[in-house]
Amino acid sequence: MPEVETISQVEASKLVKDYKGSQFFTVTFVKRSDGAERTMNCRKGVVKDVSGEGHKYDPESKGLICVRDVQKKAYRMIALDTIKTIKMRGKTYKVSS
Numbered sequence: 001m002p003e004v005e006t007i008s009q010v011e012a013s014k015l016v017k018d019y020k021g022s023q024f025f026t027v028t029f030v031k032r033s034d035g036a037e038r039t040m041n042c043r044k045g046v047v048k049d050v051s052g053e054g055h056k057y058d059p060e061s062k063g064l065i066c067v068r069d070v071q072k073k074a075y076r077m078i079a080l081d082t083i084k085t086i087k088m089r090g091k092t093y094k095v096s097s
Helices: 009-017
Strands: 004-007 025-030 037-043 064-069 074-079 083-088 091-095
Touching (some): 004 009, 009 091
Antiparallel strands (some): 025 083, 037 064
8 A cells, every 4th residue: 555645735826736647546525616525637737629719717726727537538627725525646645724
């Protein structure tokens, strides 16, 4: 069983924001729209189906990060302040509340 490292909310946000490359990772977070907990397999840095138009708002100013949901094959936003767990690079991180 992989070791679980406990990190702070700030560290979790930084870990996801600073994640380079297009490797897969799994994140569990609480959706702001309805409060439901969601686990998503995703990637950053994907440019497939991008129109080049850009966002109509600044996701970073709202505490969001855009990722590609590999199961639904669509772009989704993750609320960085609601992350519960992250699995990346063979490690599991649990976010302390």
